[in-house]
């Protein structure tokens with residue numbers, strides 16, 4: 048009897064210890080994500096006094112996390128801004144319409160559900176078996192711009208994270224012949240809207256863990272039945288493989304996107320090679336004959352290391 052009591056007590060103590068550790072790890076994760084989002088907002092001046100931020104919510108882990116972190120930062124931010132969550136119900140078969148309204152009502156955030164049957168348009172226009180994402184995204188973006196106007200939103204927040212940004216960079220390089228990523232802040236092509244990506248500094252792995260811990264009611268993203276984009280898959284697999292085999296490489300690559308040296312690329316549109324003159328002035332971006340070929344151990348480089356807030360992506364030397 049005494050032995051049973053002792054072992055029950057020991058089990059209870061073990062459980063309490065495990066709960067404490069789990070809570071500690073979650074707090075660390077939440078703090079890191081809040082810092083990442085706060086830094087990105089500061090570095091790119093994403094949100095300003097009086098902004099009305101339209102948070103686009105798909106029902107996936109990324110957009111839930113973005114909304115959650117923005118709501119949390121809103122409470123302690125030194126500026127006032129409002130948030131309105133928007134979901135576009137594209138009428139994909141099996142879309143669980145009740146999930147987002149229930150969740151958003153529960154957390155008490157202002158929201159709008161927009162119903163537009165883009166699914167029928169896309170399936171009518173695109174041949175069966177072909178990837179439908181590019182038309183679908185274009186239609187969705189147009190609708191979101193219209194809704195932003197209706198809601199008086201001054202910023203449109205999208206849930207792309209660091210790994211999405213890197214994947215886009217490599218997709219454009221490998222298949223588009225362009226050095227072009229997906230910036231944390233950009234004016235829309237019609238010049239009327241400001242698109243922001245508050246998760247730009249967040250790792251997908253962190254977001255995944257956070258979404259699991261917070262038990263967000265995730266809506267599966269394959270309801271439309273679209274064929275996966277093979278090129279995107281190839282790039283995603285490559286990045287995941289690098290991340291496993293070379294810890295720190297993704298951080299270093301992301302950091303590289305924040306430290307661009309136009310004079311060391313080959314585009315006369317962004318650097319005046321034609322008009323370049325050797326005028327005797329020493330220059331940091333000039334040719335050094337030999338670039339140094341030894342670099343820091345990438346696993347020890349952090350893009351969020353020690354740079355002051357106004358230094359863009361923060362970073363490593």
Ligand code: SF4
Nearest residue numbers: 179180183184271273
């Ligand atoms: S996966 Fe489906 S819903 Fe998402 S962008 Fe592609 S076609 Fe649209």
